[in-house]
Amino acid sequence: MEARAENLIRTEYSEVMQKAYIDYAMSVIIARALPDVRDGLKPVQRRTLYDMHELGIRYDRPxxxxxxxVGDTMGKYHPHGDSSIYESLVVMAQDFKKGLPLVDGHGNFGSIEGDGAAAMRYTEARLQKITQEAYLAxxxxxxxxxxPNFDxxxxxxxxxxVKVxxxxxxxxxxxxVGMATSIPPHNFGEVIDGVKAYMKNPDINTEQMMEYIKGPDFPTGGIVTNKDDLLSIYSTGSGKIKVRGKVEIEKMKGGKERIVITEIPYTMIGANIGKFxxxxxxxxxxxxxxxIVDISNQSSKEGIRxxxxxxxxxxxxxxxxxxxxKTKLEDTFSVNMLAVADGRPETMGIVPMIRHHVNFQYEIATRKYKTLLEKELEKKEVQEGLIKACDVIxxxxxxxxxxxxIKDAKACLVHGKTDAIKFKSEESxxxxxxxxxxxKQAxxxxxxxxxxxxxxEIEALLKEHDKTLKNIATYENILGSRTAMAKVIIKELEAFKKEYAKERKTVIDNVEAAVVEEKKIEEMDVVFLMDRFGYGRTVxxxxxxxxxxAADSENKCVVLCRNTDKLCLFTDTGKMHSIKVLDLPFGKFRDKGQPIDNLSNYDSSQENIVYLMNLQKLAEHKVFFGTKNGMCKVVDGSEFDVAxxxxxxxxxxxxxxxxxxxxxxxxESLILRSDKEYFLRLEASEIPQKKKGAVGVRGMRLAAREQMQEIYVLPPDGEEVVTVKEKEVALHRLHIGKRDTRGVKK
Structure with a gap:
């Protein structure tokens, strides 16, 4: 057998990866994630609508x-999984997400509060009338x-x-990949007016265009609070729109008031209502x-409340x-008007977007009327042949x-060939x-x-011929004059506006930033008390x-602090948790406290509190650390003043x-005591100062399997006695030793 020749192409691995990734990125950008500027649809949306059109699921049918x-779309046009197609179909039917729903959904298509749609086997759909007339006609x-489709x-x-x-x-x-698009919805009638204005004046600028298109019109309403920023956003195609919910203040019995939210920011749709x-x-x-006494969500199909x-x-x-x-009642909508134009992604302002749309309208109108003209010219040719035939029938x-x-008869009619035909007379x-x-006539x-x-019938033929001639003249006029074509496009747009335009929901205004007048806290000394169960409070x-x-005997920790201070909890795992004193319950001596676990990240099941001190005192002093393995260090307390x-x-x-x-x-003096009853007394100055991230130095030399049991801190004149095997040891009388030594056995 002959060995098959193989062509091995040697290339740099990085170049192959780069090309493969760029191909993948462009595929995602062009064929999946970004809309085309001409019809404003992503491929999955376009394919779903076209498939519904092909299946005959019109607005006036069941x-x-x-x-x-979904199955038909996936099998014929979009081989990317049924979930993506169904999600796209659902969104096109949700009137709280789309200013102009393109699909008429029947069944559970989800809610504004984030409830998902029912499974596709339960829901039904058909095209909206506007979709049939303006998107698929x-x-x-x-x-x-x-x-061609994928296969x-x-x-x-x-x-x-799409005509709008x-x-x-x-x-x-x-x-x-590497880019994202975020284009807000706008009012149908205003956008139509903007297109008409552009067609009448192609040199229109963004400021003039905004006389027609005031700003975004979200399906959820709300208030745009930064009107002055919109000119820059619509000029460049990017920026941030601030949106607020609509709030009403209602009077109640007994002189009370309540705040009622009737419209929410567009960004709050879904799970963000629960988060609010x-x-x-x-x-x-x-x-x-x-x-605030109570909050309740009374929203229904009638609207948000x-x-x-x-x-x-x-x-x-x-x-x-x-x-x-402090909440999502005022939020930011990031605008990045990115779309595929002429086969490449481009960020553009509102006028270039309308320019692309209008150019597309001229293109489809030209192709439409050329097709219609060709058909009318064919009809004219046939009609003239039939009229002429009636005269010589x-x-x-x-x-x-x-x-x-038939071949001989046709040859005679077209070319006048009479040899193969029998006539009654020479004249014929x-x-x-x-x-x-x-x-065609023959x-x-x-x-x-x-x-x-x-x-x-002959009379009807003559009338039809006259109509055909008029149509030809009309179509030739439209194709021969851009002005005439513009009039036709504008007339169609006005008809759409008359039937489908709705009043604006979103208010556009300049609103001053929210200022909260916080009540001044009266600063005072308080005492923090924590019982043995980990419940803390202040009095x-x-x-x-x-x-x-009673306070000293019943509580595990008693710390004097300011109510504006923080408490620092050091645990045996080496962590420090902080709690604002203001977050602790303040009241009477016998009031119940709140678990420290609930007020901080401290987890009583995983760690134990070693020391608790207020930050103000901690930050003004040095802090000593000692571990079970005998490691010691001193840290500047200001290192623990962190956010x-x-x-x-x-x-x-x-x-x-x-x-x-x-x-x-x-x-102070430090007395280190091991579990084998060795004692070592050191001056605190013997322990070097380190950063909080350091391990420290060895304070006492320990034997194998020996650990520190206790470390005592004695003030200069302090006296303390401990009992070791029924024998008392006066800690203040121990001789001062050196760091990293064994100490004395007691």
């Missing part, structure tokens, strides 16, 4: 199962190019002949406001400002009766030789039925002093645990 539509008139067994339109600027009316959202309710709960829990009840005497305006500032009948076959033969019908004559010779100093004995709720207070080696943390105020 609904069909979505599963049938004239497909039979060669107005757009058709291209070249079907043809699909490269772009739909869908990319602005419905907007678009899509994430491609949780954010309001959080404002109450974290004591950002004490004026979220009710927030307030205390008597509450400042409703200030609460509204707090909601704007006796001769034609004689030709047909004298012919042996001479007249037949003069006939000069065209191929075919029409041969196919003509005898009833067409009735007088009324004022006089209350503590009246109950000092994070949890940080690593020290670095621990594997198997080590934090044993002792103490604030050093002067010339």
């Amino acid at each position: 609904y069909r199962k979505c599963a049938r539509i 004239d497909l039979d008139k060669d107005v757009v190019d058709f291209v 070249e067994t079907e043809k699909e339109p490269e772009v739909l002949p 600027p869908n990319i602005l009316i419905n907007g678009a959202e899509g994430i491609a 309710l949780n954010d309001v709960y959080s404002l109450v829990e974290t004591k950002k406001t004490n004026d 979220i009710v927030i009840e307030l205390k008597r005497g509450a400042d409703a305006e200030n609460i509204c400002n707090l909601l704007y500032k 006796d001769l034609i009948i004689e030709i047909l009766r004298g012919s042996k076959n 033969k001479q007249l037949a030789a003069q006939l000069q019908f065209t191929e 075919t029409a004559i041969l196919e003509m039925r005898l009833y067409k010779l009735i007088g009324l 004022d100093v006089p209350t503590y002093e009246r109950n000092k004995e 994070k709720r949890t940080i690593a207070a020290t670095k621990l080696t594997e198997g080590d645990m934090l044993l002792t943390v103490r604030v050093l105020e002067g010339e």
Whole structure:
């Protein structure tokens, strides 16, 4: 056997990867994620609508199962999975997402609060009337190019002949590779007016265009608060639109008020409504406001209604400002008007988008009227042949009766060939030789039925011929004059506007930024108390002093601090958790506290508190750290003044645990005690100062399997006695030793 020759192409691996990735990226950008500027549709949307058109699921016909539509679209045009097709179909039917829904859905198609649509086997759909009239009309008139589908067994339109600027009316959202598009929806009537204005004045600028298109018109309504920024956004095609919900303040019985939200920002659609309710709960829990009594979501099919009840005497305006500032009731819609234009992605302003749309309208109108003109010219040719045939019908009948076959009869009608035909007279033969019908005319004559010779039928033929001549003149006029074509396009747009335009929902205005007047906190000394179950609370100093004995005996931790301070919890895992004192319950001595776990990231099931101190005192002193393995260090307390709720207070080696943390105020002594009853007394100054991220140095030399049991911190004049095997050891009388020594056995 001969060895088969193989051509091995040597190339750089990085070049292959680069080319493959670019090909993939362009495929996602062009064929999946971004809309075409001409019809404003992504491929999946275009294919779904075309498939519904092909299946005959028109607006005036019965609904069909979505599963049938999805399956047919996937099998013929879009081989990317049924979920993506169904999701696209659902979104095109949701009036709270699309300014102009393109699909008429029947069944559960989801809700504004984020509920998903029912499975495709339960729901039904059909095209909307506007979709049929403005998106799919004239497909039979060669107005757009058709291209082979993925397996070249079907043809699909490269772009739909959309007669309204869908990319602005419905907007678009899509994430491609390295780029994303986010185009807000606009008001149908305003966009039509903008297109008409451009067609009358192609040199129109963005500012002039905004006299017609005021700004975005979200299906959920709301208020755009930065009107002055819109000119820049619509000029460049990118920027940020600030949107607020619509709020009403209602009076209630007893002098109370309630805030009622009737419209939400477009960005709050879906799960963000639930998040908004949780954010309001959080404002109450974290004591950002004490004026909210209750919140309820009373939304229904009639619309949004979220009710927030307030205390008597509450400042409703200030609460509204707090909601704007701290929740999604005021949000930002990022605009990036990116679309595929001439086969490549391009970010463009509102005028270039309309320019692309208008150029497309001229293109499809030109192709439409050329197709119609060709058909009318064919009809004219046939009609003239039939009229001429009626005048010499006796001769034609004689030709047909004298012919042996259709071929001979046709040759006589077209070329005047009479040799193969028997005539009654020489005169008839001479007249037949003069006939000069065209191929189409001869075919029409041969196919003509005898009833067409009735007088009324001939009259109808003449009228139809006159109509054809008028149509030809009209179409030639439209094709010969851009002005005439513009009039036709504008007339059609005005008809769409008259039937489908709706009032604007979103208010465009300049609104000052929300300012919250926060109540000033009266600064005071408080005492933090934490019981053995981990419940913490604060009381004022006089209350503590009246109950000092009970407070000290019943509580695990007692710390004097300011109510504006933070508490720092050091745990045996080497972490420091911080809690704002204001977050702790404040009240009477016997009031129940709140678990420390709920107020910080501290987890009592995984770690234990080693030391607790207020940040103000901590930041002004040095802090001593000692671990089970005998590692020691001193850290500047200011290192713990951080914004994070949890940080690593020290670095621990594997198997080590934090044993002792103490604030050093002067010339303290440290007494290190091991579990084998070795004691080592050191001056605190012997321990070097390190950063909080350091492990530290060895304070006491330990034997194998020996650990530190306790570390005592004695003030200069302090006295302390501990018991070791029923023998008392006075810690203040121990001799001062050196760091990293064994110590003495007791």
